Amino acid sequence: MKRTFRRWIAIPSVRALLALALVVMIGSIYNADGAFFRWSTHRDMLRQVSTYGILASGMTLVIITGGIDLAVGSVLGLCAVLFAQLSLHQGLPALVAVAVVLAAGAASGLVSGTLVTRFKIQPFVATLAMMVLARGLAKWLSGGQKISRVIQQPDGNFSYVDLPPVFRLLDSRLLGGDLAAVTLIFFGCLAISWVVLAKLRYGRYLYATGGNEEAARLSGVPVVRAKLLAYGLSGLFGAIAGICQAAQEQQGDPEAGISYELTAIAIAVIGGNSLQGGRGSIGLTLLGALMIGYLEKILSLNAVGESSRLMLTGIIIIAAVLLQRRKPG
Amino acid sequence: MYKPIIALTLAAAMVGTLAAAAPRHGPKWIIGMSQCNLGEPWRVQMNADIRKTAEAHPEIEVVFKDAQNDTLMQRSQIEEFISSGVDLLIVSPKEAAPLTPPIAEAFRQGIPVIVLDRRVLGSDFTEFIGADNRKIGRYAGEWMVRRLAQLPAVKAGGRARMVELKGLMTSTPGQDRSAGFREALKGQPVDIIFEADMKWLEPEARREMESALAVYKQIDLVYAHNDPGAHGAYLAAQAAGRLRDIIFVGIDALPQEGQVYVRQGLLEASFEYPTGGREAVENALKVLQGESVPKEVTLKSRVFTRDNITKGGEWLP
Numbered sequence: 001m002k003r004t005f006r007r008w009i010a011i012p013s014v015r016a017l018l019a020l021a022l023v024v025m026i027g028s029i030y031n032a033d034g035a036f037f038r039w040s041t042h043r044d045m046l047r048q049v050s051t052y053g054i055l056a057s058g059m060t061l062v063i064i065t066g067g068i069d070l071a072v073g074s075v076l077g078l079c080a081v082l083f084a085q086l087s088l089h090q091g092l093p094a095l096v097a098v099a100v101v102l103a104a105g106a107a108s109g110l111v112s113g114t115l116v117t118r119f120k121i122q123p124f125v126a127t128l129a130m131m132v133l134a135r136g137l138a139k140w141l142s143g144g145q146k147i148s149r150v151i152q153q154p155d156g157n158f159s160y161v162d163l164p165p166v167f168r169l170l171d172s173r174l175l176g177g178d179l180a181a182v183t184l185i186f187f188g189c190l191a192i193s194w195v196v197l198a199k200l201r202y203g204r205y206l207y208a209t210g211g212n213e214e215a216a217r218l219s220g221v222p223v224v225r226a227k228l229l230a231y232g233l234s235g236l237f238g239a240i241a242g243i244c245q246a247a248q249e250q251q252g253d254p255e256a257g258i259s260y261e262l263t264a265i266a267i268a269v270i271g272g273n274s275l276q277g278g279r280g281s282i283g284l285t286l287l288g289a290l291m292i293g294y295l296e297k298i299l300s301l302n303a304v305g306e307s308s309r310l311m312l313t314g315i316i317i318i319a320a321v322l323l324q325r326r327k328p329g
Numbered sequence: 330m331y332k333p334i335i336a337l338t339l340a341a342a343m344v345g346t347l348a349a350a351a352p353r354h355g356p357k358w359i360i361g362m363s364q365c366n367l368g369e370p371w372r373v374q375m376n377a378d379i380r381k382t383a384e385a386h387p388e389i390e391v392v393f394k395d396a397q398n399d400t401l402m403q404r405s406q407i408e409e410f411i412s413s414g415v416d417l418l419i420v421s422p423k424e425a426a427p428l429t430p431p432i433a434e435a436f437r438q439g440i441p442v443i444v445l446d447r448r449v450l451g452s453d454f455t456e457f458i459g460a461d462n463r464k465i466g467r468y469a470g471e472w473m474v475r476r477l478a479q480l481p482a483v484k485a486g487g488r489a490r491m492v493e494l495k496g497l498m499t500s501t502p503g504q505d506r507s508a509g510f511r512e513a514l515k516g517q518p519v520d521i522i523f524e525a526d527m528k529w530l531e532p533e534a535r536r537e538m539e540s541a542l543a544v545y546k547q548i549d550l551v552y553a554h555n556d557p558g559a560h561g562a563y564l565a566a567q568a569a570g571r572l573r574d575i576i577f578v579g580i581d582a583l584p585q586e587g588q589v590y591v592r593q594g595l596l597e598a599s600f601e602y603p604t605g606g607r608e609a610v611e612n613a614l615k616v617l618q619g620e621s622v623p624k625e626v627t628l629k630s631r632v633f634t635r636d637n638i639t640k641g642g643e644w645l646p
Contacts, residue, residue: 145585303540
């Protein structure tokens with residue numbers, strides 16, 4: 001009996017589920033006059049964590065290869081600005097704007113990937129540089145202002161653009177108000193990453209690269225292409241997150257997404273993915289997203305002060321990671 | 330093989346960018362403008378106001394530096410202005426204590442200094458121009474009390490229930506806008522049932538408002554310390570289908586932001602927080618031409634409501 005329990009508890013997803021159960025239990029105790037038990041709370045929590053979750057879906061792929069992508073927050077901002085520019089100010093049709101923005105995100109991810117593979121720059125440094133570069137591009141493209149439905153004319157007056165239907169669609173609630181559209185997109189991104197990791201040959205290449213890159217290369221694994229895929233998808237998901245952010249804010253904010261990459265990394269790691277690479281799964285990322293989402297929600301519902309919020313979040317992240325640590329042997 | 334070429338190209342690019350950015354002396358007066366950050370639209374507006382006013386005066390040239398909200402970077406940028414010998418310094422400091430010494434140094438070296446929006450300590454500057462956040466908070470509070478008194482529940486003797494979405498409470502504007510508003514609420518039939526620090530950010534405000542909506546079935550009014558915050562709260566209430574019962578109030582009233590929200594009916598009121606950019610350049614010109622200016626200028630502010638938005642708002646006392 002004890003041995004089965006030990007084998008059971010050794011499974012990462014079980015540990016993650018237990019940690020999640022712990023967070024939910026805390027929420028049930030500190031339920032803010034029952035607010036925690038209302039469906040709207042859970043629906044809102046899912047909506048709020050979706051942007052981070054989309055980034056985390058891509059981040060997981062990169063982490064599994066043993067790398068990191070610090071640029072995703074800036075790519076989000078850049079793509080939010082680009083999407084707002086194309087849809088609101090240039091009036092391009094939704095499909096065109098979305099296609100261009102997705103391409104931009106993927107391109108930026110591929111640049112990061114090229115810096116890492118071709119120029120052999122460490123992922124931390126390469127994506128740090130991209131983070132700064134992309135943020136600068138976002139500010140330059142937008143002239144430092146938020147790109148909104150208000151357009152300033154040369155004579156100083158303002159004209160207003162109608163909100164394009166794609167914005168309304170992305171910010172809408174589906175299934176009779178029970179699920180936010182962005183949550184569905186988050187699940188879609190999780191699904192894409194899951195297919196790559198679990199079903200495609202390239203998924204195995206990603207794990208092999210992260211596990212032991214030299215051995216993988218010597219065994220004929222296309223390490224360079226695997227990494228490019230991971231960073232490219234990470235950039236693509238950054239673009240998806242940027243489009244969702246712009247739709248929800250009804251504007252393109254060049255400051256959007258600042259430090260979102262840290263939350264994305266936290267989500268992947270709290271779920272149980274290892275920063276060293278070679279291990280992990282998308283299921284763990286989903287559990288990590290739910291943990292972080294519920295944690296933030298509980299603190300927000302209970303109107304916990306800013307300083308306490310930060311300290312508690314730090315402590316709980318440490319606790320969650322320690323609880324899930326693999327015991328040696 | 331590529332390395333020397335890449336290195337040379339990067340070096341050339343750096344030299345080129347620096348040369349283009351350096352202030353040029355000539356027949357013009359050079360004014361250095363040290364801005365603590367350009368992350369807030371309000372500060373982007375301040376720089377835009379300065380730029381627009383300066384454009385009408387060919388005898389001055391303004392060089393802008395952005396400290397990206399880093400105190401030490403702002404200190405170095407002020408020191409750079411001193412050593413490049415600007416004719417006048419306009420500065421909007423991030424915080425008072427660490428930036429007082431470099432500003433005082435500029436002043437003592439004979440460079441006139443105009444301090445905008447946030448104060449420094451002591452009196453080693455030519456002029457301070459700013460609006461009074463505490464007063465604006467108080468006017469906002471008084472307006473809200475009057476508005477809430479019109480609600481049937483309050484008329485019948487009940488108390489109004491409101492939410493305060495605060496700006497970064499480690500910054501003086503946040504502290505002042507909250508303190509002033511609470512002064513106005515003393516002894517009034519209004520309860521603040523939910524408050525949270527949304528750090529001036531719209532997505533944060535939306536998140537906090539969603540929590541408020543989840544916990545409280547009845548909210549009469551939402552007071553956000555800035556218009557983006559009020560907008561975020563509005564979107565949250567819209568998604569929850571509770572727009573009809575809630576009044577939204579914000580501060581800043583930028584023409585392309587808060588005033589638009591009032592015009593479109595999202596906010597019932599927005600209180601102007603003037604940037605002072607125009608006044609800074611006008612007074613800078615006076616100083617450069619040898620005239621004297623007052624040590625303290627308190628900017629007046631307007632309230633924009635649905636009734637007066639077409640008339641350009643209403644000046645507060």
